[in-house]
Amino acid sequence: MRINKSLLTNLLALLLVAGSYVLGEPLRPYLFNTGLFALSGGLTNWLAVYMLFERVPGFYGSGVIPLRFEEFKHAIRNLIMEQFFNRRSLDRFFKDATEISDRLEIELKASVRKLDLDSVFESLVDAVLRSSLGGMLGMLGGRNALESLRDPFKEKLEDYFQVLFDKASFRHHLQDAVKNSVESEAVLGKLEAMIDSRLEEMTPQLVKQIVQDMIREHLGWLVVWGCVVGGLIGLAFSVLVTV
Structure with missing residues (x-):
């Protein structure tokens, strides 16, 4: 069975965002920002891969x-x-x-x-x-x-x-x-x-x-790396804000 890396990675990022509402302080902002930035990075790259093959109105260069x-x-x-x-x-x-x-x-x-x-x-x-x-x-x-x-x-x-x-x-x-x-x-x-x-x-x-x-x-790996890089940026942002 082939695993959809893009979907799995984005779901994990979404779970981090949802999990941040369950955990209390001081972990909440770290988890929320890491998940949110990871999700934004993953979705951005997923959309970029999608637009290689499909025309998206308003997006120059799609399809x-x-x-x-x-x-x-x-x-x-x-x-x-x-x-x-x-x-x-x-x-x-x-x-x-x-x-x-x-x-x-x-x-x-x-x-x-x-x-x-x-x-x-x-x-x-x-x-x-x-x-x-x-x-x-x-x-x-x-x-x-x-x-x-x-x-x-x-x-x-x-x-x-x-x-x-x-x-x-x-x-x-x-x-x-x-x-x-x-x-x-x-x-x-x-x-x-x-x-x-x-x-x-x-x-x-x-x-x-x-x-x-x-x-x-x-190119599904680009979505994975988009989530990883986005998550690291979100974590770094949380650390800098709380210092």
């Missing part, structure tokens, strides 16, 4: 990951076309292949496994660092704090694109694209249109689902 999905799709398209379906590659296919559509299908499947998805991951990290979470992430290591997400992110995308380009409808369109074409230039144009059509199936909601659970699980 940054779905908002950048067009850029995300454009990066994938360029990777496929520039790395594996450039004119030089197609000229080679037409020169020595008898079943061009079969060769292209095999190459496309292989290309998904070889895609340089690191650049797509870096784009995602840049979006996160420019969001309202950037400051807190900087305290916890900045870009390095998200590095452990790189391999799971790449694996999820590879699996998704393997399924996307392995559909029977795509194979049929690929065969149709080269059936009456006699030069690589014509096939290249058709390939670009086909890949664009496939990528159009990616919606903001789908992009969000690909990364949401993975990132939320990892």
Whole structure:
């Protein structure tokens, strides 16, 4: 059973606030301020994580990951076309292949496994660092704090694109694209249109689902540390006030 770190930490902070009304002096202000500051820190970071994926009216920069999905799709398209379906590659296919559509299908499947998805991951990290979470992430290591997400992110995308380009409808369109074409230039144009059509199936909601659970699980620690740092500040404040 997966424990929701964010919810558990915020509940503990809330219990500290509630417990302060049970305890008498002199512990009450220490417990109250520690719990209140911890709760404010945890809720602030929870909201920041939430706003990576959801638009919140009145909050500039919220929903940054779905908002950048067009850029995300454009990066994938360029990777496929520039790395594996450039004119030089197609000229080679037409020169020595008898079943061009079969060769292209095999190459496309292989290309998904070889895609340089690191650049797509870096784009995602840049979006996160420019969001309202950037400051807190900087305290916890900045870009390095998200590095452990790189391999799971790449694996999820590879699996998704393997399924996307392995559909029977795509194979049929690929065969149709080269059936009456006699030069690589014509096939290249058709390939670009086909890949664009496939990528159009990616919606903001789908992009969000690909990364949401993975990132939320990892960034849940920001809520924990927000509570810890907030609680320490609240405790220090109580000590300074009573001295």
